[in-house]
Amino acid sequence: MLLYLHIPFCDSKCSYCAFNSYTHLHHRRARYMTQIVEQFLHDVEELQLPKAIFRTLFIGGGTPSTVDAALYERFFEVVRPYLAHDAEITTEANPNSATLTWLAQMRVLGVNRLSLGAQSFDEGKLTWLHRAHASHHIDEAVHAAYSAGIRNISIDLIYGTALDTPALLERDIERAFVLPISHLSAYALTIEEHTPFAATPQVARESLEMTQKLFEAIDAHGFAQYEISNFGTPSRHNLGYWEYAPYLGIGAGAVGRIAEHRRYTHTDVDAYIADPLYRTLEHLSPSDMRIEKILLGLRSRVGVDTALISDTSRIDALIEEGLAFVENNRLYAKSYLLADEIALFLE
C-alpha cells in the first residue's frame, strides 16, 4: 500500500496550477498538522491496517516546504510503525523554501527522496510561470538536499509552452544534469480550468519534434523513460499508482483508493480542519477499474495484462502497425505519447 499526505499551502500561485493549495492560509498550518494525525489514526483503525504496510510515503502539495519540519514530527511519530523498514519517503519542495535546515530536519524524520519543482532554469520562463524563485535557488536547493543526506533527488520541468525553443529546452536539460539528480520529471504544460492560463489556452504550444528531441536529450544522459513524463531511477510511489496499488490519502483533498472504493476528504482547508474524518466514497465498477488499469498501464512501463482486452484483433492491429508489443502476456505501448489514443482504440 502507498501513503500520500497533502500539504495545501503555497507561497504564491503559479499560472498553470490547479492543485488544491492556498496562499493565504498559513495561519492554519499548525492546526492542520494536528488534524492530519487524527485522520491517519482513524483511517488506520477503520481499515485495520497492519504494521509496516506502507512501502512508500509521498508528501505532496501545495508546497510541503512551507511548513516547518517541527510540525511534521507528530505525524512521523504515528506513521513510522506503519512504514516498511525500506520505505521510499519522498517530499515535494519548492526551491525558495527548501532550505538546508528544513531538508536536514526532514531527513532526520526519515525523508530519503526529494522532488523539487524547478520547472525551468530560464529566468524569463520562471517569471512567466509565476514562480516564486530564480534559477540559482534550484541549484542551491539541490545541493542543500545532497548535503543533508538526501541522495535520491528529482526535479520537475515544464515544457510545451509558448516560450519554448529547442535551445531553451536544451539549456534546461544541460543545467539539470549538472546537478546530482537521480530522477527527472518533464511535464507538458496542461491548461487547467480555473487557472490564470485558462484565459489564454494558446500558451500551451507543443511541437512533437521538440518533445521527441527533449526525450532523446534526457535519454542521452542515461535517464530511461519509464512513464510519459518520468525518467531515471523510478519513483516507487508513482510507479505504484500506475501498477494500480491501493493507496491511502491524508489531508485536505487527498484521495485514496482501497479495493473498489476511491475515498475523498474535504478539499476546503477549514472544512477539513473541522472534520478530518469526513469522507465521500466513489464506487468503482469492474469496468471502471479495467479502464483505469489500461489507461495507467499504457502510459508507463507497467503495461497491461492482455487478459483485460476482449478484442484481441485490436492488439494484433497495434502490433502490425508497430505501435505496441506484447511480452509475457502484457501489452506495452511503443511510444507513451499515444497511450490515451491506444486505450481508446482498445476500448
Added chain:
Amino acid sequence: MQNIRNFSIIAHIDHGKSTLADRIIQECGSVSAREMTAQMMDTMEIEQERGITIKAQSVRLSYVKDGQPYILNLIDTPGHVDFSYEVSKSLASSDGALLIVDAAQGVEAQTLANVYLAMENNLEIIPVINKIDLPAAEPERVAEEIESSIGIDATDALLISAKTGIGIRALLDAIVERIPAPVGDPEAPTKAIIYDSWFDPYLGAVGLVRVFDGAISKGQQVKLMANGEVHQVLDLMYPHPLHRQKTTIINSGEIGIVIMGLKDVGSIKVGDTITDAKRPTAEPVGSYEPAKAFVFAGLYPIDTDKFEDMRDALDKLRLNDSSLSYEPETSIALGFGFRVGFLGMLHMEVVKERLEREYDLDLIATAPSVVYHVTLTNGEEVKVQNPSEMPEPNYITKIEEPYVKATVITPTDYLGNIITLLTNKRGMQLKMDYLNEKRVLLEYSIPLNEIVVDFYDTLKSTSKGYASFDYEASGYQEGDLVKLDVRVAGDIVDALSIIVPRSQSEQRGRALVSNMKELIPRQLFEVAVQASVGNKIIARETVKSMGKNVTAKCYGGDITRKRKLLEKQKAGKKRMKAIGKVNLPQEAFLSVLKMD
C-alpha cells in the same frame, strides 16, 4: 354558408405568411394578449427554432364586418419548395388565396410556383404586398412586377405590414368581400375531403377535413371511400393552434377535425373522401397525387443495436409526415439502416434532426441520391436508388437520370454568374425573361442530381442572397454516368459511392478525397483515402497518423478524472462510424457531394 370564407396564405419563403396569420388571429380576438407569441401557427419546435413553416396549419376564426358575423378558415402554408405538397393540399380545400409578396424582395421563384398552384385550383387570388414598413420597401415596383410576371391585376393589391399591423383591417374586409363563399349542397350526402391527418397522443389518428356537401355530425357512421372502412365519429373540433373548440357538427363549407378513435393514421389517407356510411355520395371529391420523394439517402443508427428503435421512430414520425417513405437496407460499411425518401434536402435535414432529437438516436446520413433508370444488357429495366447498387458497367446498356425544370429569378447584376453556375451544373437554358429592367427569370432543364446538395447555397452566395429558385420534375434523360467509389484504408466504403458524369469523374474524385482528408481526424494509423472508377484509382490522399494523445500528469488524486476524460473522448469517437480500424465522422458521408 354565405358567411364562411376559406382561404390559404401563400408566398415565397419568409415573405411573412406566418406573421400575417398572427396578426389576423389577433385582429379576430382569437387569442388573448397573454397567449400571443410570434409565428404561433408554427407549432413544432423545429419550426420555431428555424423560423420556417414546415407543415400547413389551419385555424377557424370569427370576424364581424358591418355588423355581420363571418367565419374565416385560414390555412398558413410553408414557402420552402420541399413542402409545396402542403400548399397543394391546402389550396384544394380553399376558395381563395392571399398571395403575399415581400415589398423589398418582390416576386420570387416560389411566389410564381405557388400562385400557379392557386390558379390551377381556380381560386380567387388577392395580392398582398407585405413589409411596407421596411425602408427598402418598393410597393409600386412590386405591384408592377406582380402584374408583369404573373399577369394578375395588382391595382387593388393590399399594402400591409404584418409586423406592425398596418392594413390588416382592410385586408380582412377584402377577404370577406372578394373571396367567394363556399358552394355546396347542405342537403346532399356527406362529402368531405381529408386534407391533413396526424397522430395526436390523446385523440389517436385524426383527420382534418373540408366539408363540401352535407355535414359530419358527432355519432354519425362515416365511410372512408378509399378503403371502404366504416367508423363512428366520436368527436369533432374546430382547428386552432392553442385551443381547439369542440363541436357536434361540421357543416357544408366548413373545416374541422374528425376523431374516430383510430390508432393507425394509415387508414386516414390525405386526399381521401369521407362520406355517410348509409347514404354515400356518388363520387369522391377527387384525390391529390401523393407527395413524391425526390431524393433518397441511407439513414443508419451509429449504434448498430438501435436498428429496431429506429424503425419504431420512423413509424411514429410517419404518423405526422405522410410524405416520408422508407425501407430497410444494409450496407457493408454501416450495417443495418433504412433507405429513406425525402421531398428535398431541407426535408431530409428536418427528418434526421427530429429522429435524433425526439427519439434520441445518433444517425449517419449518406449522401442523398436520385433514382436512376438503368437498362440492362438483357433488356430489363431496374431502378437504382442507392449508388452502391449500380450494376457493373458491362451489364448496362444505358442509364437515365431524372431532370427538373428549374426556375431562377435574379437581379440582373448576378445574371452572368448564375448562368455560369447553371451551365456548370449541366443545365440547358429553356427561357430567359426580363420581369423588368432589373430582374430576370431563367428557366433551365437540369439534372436533379446537380441541384440536390449544395446548389441552393451556392446560388444564394453567388447572388448575395437575392436569387430565388424553384423546381419541378420534368422526366428522365440518358446520361453518360459512372459510379465513383471511395476506398478508405484500401477498402471500398459502399455508403460513400456516388454517381457522376464520366467527364467529371476525375475532377470530382480529386475534390472528394481532398475534402475527406480535411474531415477525417488524425488517428492511430495512417489512412489512405482513394477515389476509384471500377478498378482505376483516380485520386489519392493520406491522412497522417496522430502524433500524441496523452495527458502529461496522472497521479493518485486524478485517476477518476482521467478515466472520465477518456470516456468523454470515447463518446466523441462513438459519434463517428468505425469502418474497420478507421473512424469516419458524419460529415465525411455527406462531403462526397461537395464540389469544391
